[in-house]
Amino acid sequence: MGADLDGDDTLEERAAPETDAVTFEWDGVRSGFLTCLPVALGVGGYGIAFGVLANQAGLSVAEAALMSGVVLAGASQIVAIELWADPIPVATIVATVFAINLRYSLMGAALQPWFERLSGTKVYGSLFFMADENWALTMRDLKAGNGRGAFLLGSGIAIWVFWVGSTILGVVAGGVVGDPTQYGADFILVAVFVALAAELWEGKPSLVPWVVAFGTAVVTSQYLPGRWYILLGGLVAAAVEVIRYDR
The missing domain is CATH 1.20.5 (Single alpha-helices involved in coiled-coils or other helix-helix interfaces)
Structure with missing residues (x-):
């Protein structure tokens, strides 16, 4: 067993039956990060595409990287960039992004049976890094009975690193790299979701x-x-x- 990340286990965590125990340890972070690396590579393909679009819309490297680092939502970021204009249609962008990202409320609710045993700091810190891909991986891991509550955080960090890094690459070298979809990078995530869906069945x-x-x-x-x-x-x-x- 690894050491607890911050030592603030709640009463619910300590009282949970052993069969339903949900831990939040460095082992979960590490496992989530390593498991998600192949998926994060696919996410990087979309990050490059976003970086290219951000550059075309006039965003600097710092601005594009900040958006990816704070928002961490590929579909909504790409839509926001496609709506980018001068002046910026703030209301339209906010409403559109809100509609796209509402699905995260359902995804978060699906994690509630396990995450209710964790403290608010652990839960909300992990949810910040939640994306479609690592949510599916986390659901698979939790349903397998591993009880690694930190898996979402570790897998999310992997996606965050590749998403932000590929965004910067897309802005800086997008003209050289070109559209990653021409290499079939867009199919990587489709294949991942099909495989995950089969396991969640x-x-x-x-x-x-x-x-x-x-x-x-x-x-x-x-x-x-x-x-x-x-x-x-x-x-x-x-x-x-x-x-x-x-x-």
């Missing part, structure tokens, strides 16, 4: 929410602009599951 119980989420997302994407279909797919599937379990 729990048999027939997963069929109904997955089909509902997929169907809702496909239909709403035809009628609503932006990325609202992502959030609506998750909300409808969650509502269906609540109704099923209440019966």
Whole structure:
């Protein structure tokens, strides 16, 4: 067992049964970081693409790196840059980014059964580094019963390092590197998500929410602009599951 990161275990952490124990140790950070490295490489491809777009929009290296370091949300950052103009349409950008990132509320809620045993400092510090990719990896790790609450933090740090670093590379050398999608880098994350989805599959119980989420997302994407279909797919599937379990 590794040492606790900050020594402030809550009563819930100490009282949790051994089978449900959730720890927050350096081993979890290390495991999350190493596990996420291959995925982070794929994220770097998108980071270069964002850096190229940021450079074309007139952002400096420092400005683009600051956005990536603070926001850490590839889809919303790229959309924000695509909406960039003079003067900057602040209200439009904020509303669009808000819609895209609402899905994180659902992702965070999925972690609640494990993270409720951790202190607020550990939870919110980890959630800052949460992205789609390391969330899926963390869910897989927690469902496997490893109880490594720091896995999200470690995997998120890996993504953060590659995302910020590739953003800088895209701004500085985007003209030389070119569009990373021409090398097939955009397919890396698709392949990762397919593999993770297969591991998160729990048999027939997963069929109904997955089909509902997929169907809702496909239909709403035809009628609503932006990325609202992502959030609506998750909300409808969650509502269906609540109704099923209440019966």
